[in-house]
Amino acid sequence: MSEIIRFNSDYTEGCHPAILEKLSETNMVQTPGYGEDEYCAEAAGRIKEACKAPEADVHFLVGGTQTNVTVISAALKHYQGVITAQSGHINVHETGALEACGHKCLVLESPDGKLTAVQVAQYTDEHFADESFEHMVQPKMVYISNPTEVGTIYSKAELMELYQVCKERGLYLFMDGARLGYGLMCSKNDMTLEDIAQYTDVFYIGGTKVGALFGEAVVITNDELKQDFRYNIKQRGGMLAKGRLLGVQFMTLFEDNRYFTISAHAARLAEKLKDALAEIGVEFSIASPTNQQFPILEDEVLAQLKEKYSYSYMGRYDEKRSVVRFCTSWATKEENIDSLIADIRSMIEKK
Amino acid sequence: MSEIIRFNSDYTEGCHPAILEKLSETNMVQTPGYGEDEYCAEAAGRIKEACKAPEADVHFLVGGTQTNVTVISAALKHYQGVITAQSGHINVHETGALEACGHKCLVLESPDGKLTAVQVAQYTDEHFADESFEHMVQPKMVYISNPTEVGTIYSKAELMELYQVCKERGLYLFMDGARLGYGLMCSKNDMTLEDIAQYTDVFYIGGTKVGALFGEAVVITNDELKQDFRYNIKQRGGMLAKGRLLGVQFMTLFEDNRYFTISAHAARLAEKLKDALAEIGVEFSIASPTNQQFPILEDEVLAQLKEKYSYSYMGRYDEKRSVVRFCTSWATKEENIDSLIADIRSMIEKK
Amino acid sequence: MSEIIRFNSDYTEGCHPAILEKLSETNMVQTPGYGEDEYCAEAAGRIKEACKAPEADVHFLVGGTQTNVTVISAALKHYQGVITAQSGHINVHETGALEACGHKCLVLESPDGKLTAVQVAQYTDEHFADESFEHMVQPKMVYISNPTEVGTIYSKAELMELYQVCKERGLYLFMDGARLGYGLMCSKNDMTLEDIAQYTDVFYIGGTKVGALFGEAVVITNDELKQDFRYNIKQRGGMLAKGRLLGVQFMTLFEDNRYFTISAHAARLAEKLKDALAEIGVEFSIASPTNQQFPILEDEVLAQLKEKYSYSYMGRYDEKRSVVRFCTSWATKEENIDSLIADIRSMIEKK
Amino acid sequence: MSEIIRFNSDYTEGCHPAILEKLSETNMVQTPGYGEDEYCAEAAGRIKEACKAPEADVHFLVGGTQTNVTVISAALKHYQGVITAQSGHINVHETGALEACGHKCLVLESPDGKLTAVQVAQYTDEHFADESFEHMVQPKMVYISNPTEVGTIYSKAELMELYQVCKERGLYLFMDGARLGYGLMCSKNDMTLEDIAQYTDVFYIGGTKVGALFGEAVVITNDELKQDFRYNIKQRGGMLAKGRLLGVQFMTLFEDNRYFTISAHAARLAEKLKDALAEIGVEFSIASPTNQQFPILEDEVLAQLKEKYSYSYMGRYDEKRSVVRFCTSWATKEENIDSLIADIRSMIEKK
Secondary structure (H helix, E strand, O other), rough: OOOEEEEOOOOOOOHHHHHHHHHHHOOOOOOOOOOOOOOHHHHHHHHHHHOOOOOEEEEEEEHHHHHHHHHHHHOOOEEEEEEEEEOHHHEEEOOOOHHHHOEEEEEOOOOOOOOOHHHHHHHHHHHHHOOHHHHEEEOEEHHHHHHHHOOOOHHHHHHHHHHHHHHHHHOEEEEEOOOOOHHHHOOOOOHHHHHHHHHHEEEEEOOOOOOOOOOEEEEEHHHHHOOHHHHHHHHHOOOOOOOOHHHHHHHHHHHOOOHHHHHHHHHHHHHHHHHHHHOOOOOOOOOOOOEEEEEEEHHHHHHHHOOOEEEEEEOHHHHHOEEEEEOEEEEOHHHHHHHHHHHHHHHHOOO | OOOOOOOOOOOOOOOHHHHHHHHHHHHHOOOOOOOOOHHHHHHHHHHHHHHOOOOOOEEOOOOOHHHHHHHHHHHHOOOOEEEEEOOOOHHHOOOHHHHHOOOEEEEOOOOOOOOOOHHHHHHHHHHHHHHHHHHOOOOEEEEEEOOOOOOOOOOOOHHHHHHHHHHHHHOOEEEOOEEEEHHOOOOOOOOOOHHHOOOEEEEEOOOOOOOOOEEEEEOOHHEEEEEEOHHHHOOOOOOOOOOOHHHHHHHOOOOHHHHHHHHHHHHHHHHHHHHHHHHHOOOEOOOOHHHEEEEEEEEHHHHHHOOOOEEEEEHHHHOEEEEEEEEEOOOOHHHHHEEEHHHHHHHHHHH | OOOOOOOOOOOOOOOOOOHHHHHHHEEEEEEOOOOHEEEEEEEEEHHHOOOOOOOEEEEEOOOHHHHHHHHHHHHHOOEEEEEEEEOHHHOOOOHHHHHHOOOOOOEEEOOOOOOOOHHHHHEEEEEHHHHOHHHOOEEEEEEEEEOOOOOOOOOHHHHHHHHHHHHHOOOOEEEEEEOOOHOOOOOOOOOHHHHHHHOOEEEEEEOOOOOOOOOOEEOOHHHOOOHHHHHHHHHOOOOOOOOHHHHHHHHHOOOOOOOHHHHHHHHHHHHHHHHHHHHHEEEOOOOOOOOEEEEEEHHHHHHHHOOEOOOEEEEEEEOOOOEEEEEEOOOOOOHHHHHHHHHHHHEEEEH | OOOOOHHHHHHHHOHHHHHHHHHHHOOOOOOOOOOOHHHHHHHHHHHHHHOOOOOEEEEEEHHHHHHHHHHHHHOOOOOOOEEEEOOOOHHHHHHHHHHOOOOOOOEEEEOHHHHHHHHHHHHHHHHHHOOOOOOOEEEEEOOOOOOOOOOOOOOOHHHHHHHHHHHHHHHHEEEOOHHHHHHHOOOOOOHHHHHHOOOOOEEEOOOOOOOOOOOEEEEOOOOHOOHHHHHHHHHOOOOOOOHHHHHHHHHHOOOOOHHHHHHHHHHHHHHHHHHHHHOOOOOOOOOOOEEOOOOEHHHHHHHHHOOOEEEEEEEEEEOOEEEEEOOOOOOOOOHHHHHHHHHHHHHHHHH
């Protein structure tokens, strides 16, 4: 349709060819609806195995906003809220979907998009120490994204500390893994799926941005959150009639290590871009080890780039420079990264 | 997966092969996200043409519950509700999704799943005549499904009367067309898409049950309902990141008259089943001219049938008989209908 | 202000003089806010004593709609609903306040405004037996009003059966006692406050209609419903800054048996009216033993009455007659009832 | 009850004696319910006169949280939010009541509790300039409190600028006047009720904290916000059955300039306290010209004070000092302020 090379997001193509193939192969097979088919069962089994969490419940939903809203509203009572970093997707980019379900985002400052155990402990302890605590929303869940909206990731130690603080204070810990593969496969990462299953109460494995047409796999390990979860999915509009589509997709992603292999590809290309830009003196608004890179580029350079590439405009940095975002994904062609690097280099050197 | 022949619903297979083909063909094309791609534009254009409604707004959502909730909550203020038949999908089978958005279903009795202009006029007039009107939810929208949940359809005259009553009383008229194709192509129907566009304020054309993997196309003709609709889609979790998938699907359904051709197939097979059963003396709980048939069968017969076919159990009719539902769809094989008819006939005759 | 004698509702005057006196007496005493004062503590103590429920939690709210919404939404998760009679106040006369909190009314037919144990058992059992149960709102609470909106009352046996059915099915039983005094003190009643405390999970004792300026006392006996209840009160706008006003009022109502004495007055006058009208051949739309009476009167008679008395118009009965409501209350003067009776008698006899 | 002298809030007593007197005088008069009585009409008339806004609609609600929620949710569509200072009451101290109605607080930083026209313009303009604007809550209303939660007030010029920015951007401007009297009558103030009526779309005049037992008078000047407002009051639980109580109270407050006279008393005593403390070297966390004063006192001093006076603890200032709040009100006795000043002086001088 367009000749622009798109780096503005990680959902610019359809899906991994193996998924399309499997969808074609199973297309005319008749199944029950609403996720009660054998493909979903198979996919759930593979995910539980990958998480080494045989007791977990696995549910498949269509998109990220829907998943966040369903998980969080299922866990909270009306007067409870969720602690989130200022930059949390639920706080910024979901048109108040969570508030529309009645719940407040309890917002903590975070320059790097992450929450620390200390912050969460302090906020929660202050709530309950305040003489007017009943006049404020009660914190009951902590929402983190990994990778975060600005590309950073949690270390295993950080996650464990957060989880411990949550357990001590009766809070649920929920990880939004819309880009989980890109976090797990970047070179800085020291966590496994198993760690995440162990040190959260519920999390999801993003498919939409990592090889699927759409779909997010929710993994619930805390028994308190398991009960009646499907009612919540239905109420929030996330129960796909042909749930099999989600089953087939996740079955294929979790076959032959595919989810990890395709994620590693995106992570490697992002790193390639990052290193190359750093080498020619480009600064970044944040040090992201994952598939989203946030370079600070001169407006002149950006104007030229725009004719050939798309990127996301994040905001002005100073009088002459702006922050933008380039994303890689499972679908990114190495030749396009190479040409992007070459073009930026030549534009900068010309000046 | 199973050797059972499924008639329990109209979403037991994947999608029409032409759609899969188009999805494959466009898979690696890069597009903008969230429905702002050229496929969506093309699909919207075709739908507006089919509706002869060049000024309409067309939006694509993923599923029916989500669509109902988004359309209705976008139209209503907090204290307003939607008039619906008792059997309306929003009232029965959406786990209170609408109430979860804050709106009450204003329920009218309806043995055939339809609302009449007289009913709506009376209910609304009584509301405003009541001295306690401010203590009750204000009616502001009428929700009808066509075909209804029990397979019946509106005549053009009925729709026009309803619309007129709505206009006189300041009500919006919304048609849930989850199975619209099966209604429009059944032999009893006297309406066109154009009529529907003209005599409603907003309606949707169902894809999930009519040839697509998923997807519903909302057509808004009333200007009052157009503003900011995309905020509502996003808030209710219905804004698909890869919106292109919806565009590609509806583009394909509205190419070469496909939506109507495949619907006609399902309608014809349903009629075949209906006529054949009637001929051997089977009664129906309701006279449905569309792809859902509700025969009353002896429990013994049902027990036998179950080993080879799936159907939906609707409820007990009398001591020995129950009402069940058989659905046909775009994907139904004529040979399976023939064998179903033959089997029922032989079971009944044997007795 | 007006010379009309009002029988249209039971909240046409201010409050019992003893309450005004106590409010004056305590007016300049300084107290903590939000119901944490000594008057509230004292009032709660007296109510627990009257209920013989020392372990109960007692909270004071301002009005009935607010109380219903707060109690019900505190008890339910998002996907759960409350079973109610069609005529239930929450279903009809609260402008969808409960739906505005996200919860559906699960409506059962009831000509006399009451729910039976059998109805509740059947509805709940059918829900869980339905293969699509997750697509429907889950019943979790039963709402009854006593007296009902049409003046009827539950017998102790009926309440005990309902409670048992609820306990067997994991449902909470909530009694709206907006007019509780008028029920408890009518001659048909066989229940005590103690019975109600024992055979419900939560109920409230209405003050607004029974002698107070305003105020409802919620009594929670089920421990599951006690936790964090004050957060809910605050969130739903029911936490009165000068909570002391509620304490003072209920302290006074539950002093010297006052709540019961003043209720008995209203019940006696209602019975007087009822018996007198019956004697002259007036029929009633429902047999109410409490302070609301629903005679069927000729439109001509009603037109004449209107010049001297106010009543609530309930609806047309037949071509010539309508149903209206007359209420007595703690404040009703016997002379006014006598004159009402005399006037109706004379109007009817003249014809 | 207690011998502590309370300065912790401005709602520690009942109401102004003139109100109690009027309540007694009118107690047995029969009136219609729900605010449709003559006292409410009279009170509304007096308020419109005081505001020089004959076309305004005036409604009476019970408390502040309820009023904020009702006004804001009546004005917004589901996907719209309200801009507020971080310290705004709706954002901090209403247990998420607004989010429970589905609306997000769009929070701006503000050290002095006030919003500036520039902030609002910038936030709104950035929203609509962002390419992802539909993924974020749409700003539609600006909430300000005057006096603010930290005692500061808007100048007339500031209000006019804010209002102009709002009008240019299609935003409603709503002023929470829970303590309005104390703002209008402080020596720094340069605004009148008339100015406020002119430069807001809706505001309320607080009664609860300014002489009434309870009650807030909402004044709506923008026609768009007038329609169907009473449905909203009922839905949010704010429609008092005996609405007359609100009418009587505001009728009395707006008789003989009483609202202003009693407010001036509180403002004068607050200033006396402030000046006296400043004179002996006490610093304040914020320069408040109104009835709330926030001195920074040594913990030792506070410990001593606590035995005789109550205050609100706001938070630690440094290792040895904390910020506390003292409130004056219409009911504050000058002798108590004098003794408070004398005690603090003597404690500080002793050290």
